[in-house]
Amino acid sequence: MQNKNTRPSRPRRAQDRIWTVDQADTLLPFLIRMLTDNSRTTVKQYLTSRRVSVNAVPSTRHDTELKPGDKVVLHRVQLPEELRHPLVRIIWQDDYFILVEKKVGIPTVGSGIQKDRTALRIVSNHLKQYDPEVKVFMLNRLDRDSAGIILFAKTKRVQEYVVGRWPEVVPEQRFVMAVEGDMPAEEGLLAPPRHEDQSRGRRTQVVAEAPSGDSAGAARYKVIRKGAVCTLVEVTLLNGRNNQLRRQMGQLGIPIAGDWRQGSSFRHLDCLAIQGTRFVMRHPETGEEREYKLPLPKLFRQLMHLEEGSVRTETISKEKKRSK
Numbered sequence: 001m002q003n004k005n006t007r008p009s010r011p012r013r014a015q016d017r018i019w020t021v022d023q024a025d026t027l028l029p030f031l032i033r034m035l036t037d038n039s040r041t042t043v044k045q046y047l048t049s050r051r052v053s054v055n056a057v058p059s060t061r062h063d064t065e066l067k068p069g070d071k072v073v074l075h076r077v078q079l080p081e082e083l084r085h086p087l088v089r090i091i092w093q094d095d096y097f098i099l100v101e102k103k104v105g106i107p108t109v110g111s112g113i114q115k116d117r118t119a120l121r122i123v124s125n126h127l128k129q130y131d132p133e134v135k136v137f138m139l140n141r142l143d144r145d146s147a148g149i150i151l152f153a154k155t156k157r158v159q160e161y162v163v164g165r166w167p168e169v170v171p172e173q174r175f176v177m178a179v180e181g182d183m184p185a186e187e188g189l190l191a192p193p194r195h196e197d198q199s200r201g202r203r204t205q206v207v208a209e210a211p212s213g214d215s216a217g218a219a220r221y222k223v224i225r226k227g228a229v230c231t232l233v234e235v236t237l238l239n240g241r242n243n244q245l246r247r248q249m250g251q252l253g254i255p256i257a258g259d260w261r262q263g264s265s266f267r268h269l270d271c272l273a274i275q276g277t278r279f280v281m282r283h284p285e286t287g288e289e290r291e292y293k294l295p296l297p298k299l300f301r302q303l304m305h306l307e308e309g310s311v312r313t314e315t316i317s318k319e320k321k322r323s324k
Helices: 027-034 040-048 119-128 156-164 245-252 298-304 313-323
Strands: 017-020 052-054 071-074 088-093 097-102 148-153 172-180 187-190 194-197 205-208 219-226 230-237 274-282 289-293
Touching (some): 097 274, 148 156, 187 245
Antiparallel strands (some): 052 071
């Protein structure tokens, strides 16, 4: 990651060794040819100790098939076993970043008694089993009651770099939400959320909130489907790292299903009907652009099939709890 004016210094440490496959092969013979200074036994140990990945997936099998264009990496440290947690899943990671799927029921970060049960702490504790030096730093976050994709940095320097260049590193974040009521149009823009400014004497003035690096301002939306009770809406953030869709929809009087604080009648969902579905990342070190997608949960289909006037909240809540 290079600043336009200066290159920030990095800690001195062993680097991963990376190769691109140019012809069909299998993993062990390929590694033996690449690692001419190592014995066959040592190369096998690299495999069994989970230090080799193919296309960002750890591989311990010597007969893993390789095809032209595959990326093989010999990592400086042992790669972690798969994180087994019902609410957190590591999608991808390298020396700089960790991309995580966070499900409903756990916050991204927290404080006090909650700080040990967060996505950040769970991922950090998992990685420290294999590399005690590793640290995890937040880049974007999701509420406890919503699900989607979050990105962590592995160093403070990477965090600071990405925060200052978020639109370059993450050119797109997309969400799908089920809202109660109809949108103003089939597609359009959501203005930044408003807040009350009481700085002018005793008069209260409602003003638009200025976009910041943390909270998203404007967003582009498109109606996907209309139901009798809810509308399914796709939203793409236009700036900022963290969405403000709960406030934006609440101020429009069209709350996200399950957001009872903003007036939703679905008080028993135990979640918000909002899901991060698409996350595009352009790696600042390699320039490679990757796209990650998540499917919509069953809850969205249930909301869209509701009939107006039906006893809906308890029914969906019970079905949701039985499926856990």
